[in-house]
Amino acid sequence: MSKLNLITKGIIKDNPIFVLLLGMCPTLGTTTSAINGLGMGLATTFVLILSNMVISSISGLIPNKVRIPSYIVVIAAFVTILQLLMQAYTPGLYETLGLFIPLIVVNCIVLGRAEAFASKNPVSDSALDGIGIGLGFTLGLTILGAVRELLGSASLFGIKFINGDGMLVFILAPGAFIALGYLLVVFNKFKSKLSK
Amino acid sequence: MAKESSMKNMLITLGGVTLIASALLGCVYALTKGPIDAAMIAKTNSAISSVVPDFDNDPSSDLFKIDLQGKDFKVYPAKKGGEIVGYAIESYASGFGGRISIMVGFDAKGSITNISVLSHTETPGLGDKIEPSKSSFSAQFAGKSPEDFKILVKKDGGDVDAITASTITSRAYCEAVSTAYEVFKKCKEESSKKEVTNE
Numbered sequence: 001m002s003k004l005n006l007i008t009k010g011i012i013k014d015n016p017i018f019v020l021l022l023g024m025c026p027t028l029g030t031t032t033s034a035i036n037g038l039g040m041g042l043a044t045t046f047v048l049i050l051s052n053m054v055i056s057s058i059s060g061l062i063p064n065k066v067r068i069p070s071y072i073v074v075i076a077a078f079v080t081i082l083q084l085l086m087q088a089y090t091p092g093l094y095e096t097l098g099l100f101i102p103l104i105v106v107n108c109i110v111l112g113r114a115e116a117f118a119s120k121n122p123v124s125d126s127a128l129d130g131i132g133i134g135l136g137f138t139l140g141l142t143i144l145g146a147v148r149e150l151l152g153s154a155s156l157f158g159i160k161f162i163n164g165d166g167m168l169v170f171i172l173a174p175g176a177f178i179a180l181g182y183l184l185v186v187f188n189k190f191k192s193k194l195s196k
Numbered sequence: 197m198a199k200e201s202s203m204k205n206m207l208i209t210l211g212g213v214t215l216i217a218s219a220l221l222g223c224v225y226a227l228t229k230g231p232i233d234a235a236m237i238a239k240t241n242s243a244i245s246s247v248v249p250d251f252d253n254d255p256s257s258d259l260f261k262i263d264l265q266g267k268d269f270k271v272y273p274a275k276k277g278g279e280i281v282g283y284a285i286e287s288y289a290s291g292f293g294g295r296i297s298i299m300v301g302f303d304a305k306g307s308i309t310n311i312s313v314l315s316h317t318e319t320p321g322l323g324d325k326i327e328p329s330k331s332s333f334s335a336q337f338a339g340k341s342p343e344d345f346k347i348l349v350k351k352d353g354g355d356v357d358a359i360t361a362s363t364i365t366s367r368a369y370c371e372a373v374s375t376a377y378e379v380f381k382k383c384k385e386e387s388s389k390k391e392v393t394n395e
Contacts, residue, residue, distance in 0.1 A: 001204065032320040043322075058213075061209065062209050062213075063200060063202070063205045063206050063209055064201050064207045065201035065202040065206060065211050066201070066209055069210060070209060070210060071390070073210075073213050073214055073217050074213065074217065076217070077217035077220055077221055080221055080224075081221065081224045084224050084225060084228040085224070085228060085231070087232050087235070088228040088231035088232045088235060089231060089233040091236075091239065095315070099317075165324045168322065168361075171319070171320050171322075174321065
């Protein structure tokens with residue numbers, strides 16, 4: 001597999017949100033606006049790249065029976081580091097995302113990539129895989145956030161261009177499911193056209 | 197490839213991984229502690245300066261606590277030339293999604309100068325309109341004195357226009373503002389007592 005392929009695979013063919021449907025908790029919870037989706041996506045990407053690299057480099061030293069607890073400790077350490085850094089240097093972003101940051105630990109994508117990819121591949125490939133999957137996740141969250149913000153509060157990236165309130169349901173939880181459902185349809189249509 | 201899963205190997209691996217992880221976390225914690233505290237103080241200070249009239253002291257260092265019905269409330273006095281020009285009072289109430297913390301500014305006479313929201317977990321798009329940047333809800337309190345402006349939503353017979361579809365949030369907000377006013381009255385009482393004893 002070529003290096004470029006490793007990255008694009010995560011964005012389209014194995015997109016964590018639209019194809020694998022992994023990590024739905026932060027997906028539905030944080031995407032009330034495009035900026036929140038982008039922030040959460042980038043935070044997860046950061047954790048994914050670092051945890052993939054570390055796990056790929058230490059997987060040879062870890063006995064099979066304790067590999068999952070070891071991976072979780074590595075992931076949790078990076079998430080906590082990220083949380084402290086955000087609290088210190090980007091307090092504004094931390095305020096909106098703070099509640100969801102610890103949830104990255106239990107995000108299935110991160111552990112899923114560690115188990116399915118990083119533990120069996122060299123460090124450089126694992127880093128590229130982390131970048132690809134992370135970008136795919138970020139893309140999905142940003143699109144979902146943008147759609148919900150557009151319909152729900154009639155603005156995009158915090159910029160209001162219509163006076164009025166929009167359809168509130170899209171900001172609330174049911175709107176997240178509805179918007180995600182329709183986005184899945186669109187994405188799969190686009191993907192099947194691409195593969196033809 | 198992976199080492200054999202013997203008890204000794206597993207203990208060494210898990211012990212090693214957790215030890216390294218905790219050492220790393222300790223370092224990052226020590227490095228970020230300063231900036232985190234600074235960010236918190238900066239946030240409180242900006243909330244104080246946005247709610248009270250011009251001052252030249254450092255309200256955070258003059259902070260004192262007022263006890264009201266068994267709860268402690270933080271009061272930041274704002275002084276200009278040694279004279280008290282107002283108070284910023286931190287107050288809170290239970291909203292729809294959790295605690296709503298606000299900072300209410302009073303001038304020396306007891307009129308509300310401004311209110312800023314410190315933290316809340318209200319529904320985005322509905323209850324979060326209590327934030328001054330999202331709607332003019334909080335602006336209606338500015339310049340009013342709770343003596344002649346009844347801090348209750350109109351539904352409950354007060355003078356406050358509630359946020360559409362967020363009555364619970366609006367009620368909690370009013371409750372927090374009223375509590376802050378009670379604290380203000382108590383601090384006035386205590387400071388006048390002090391003046392009497394000083395004489």
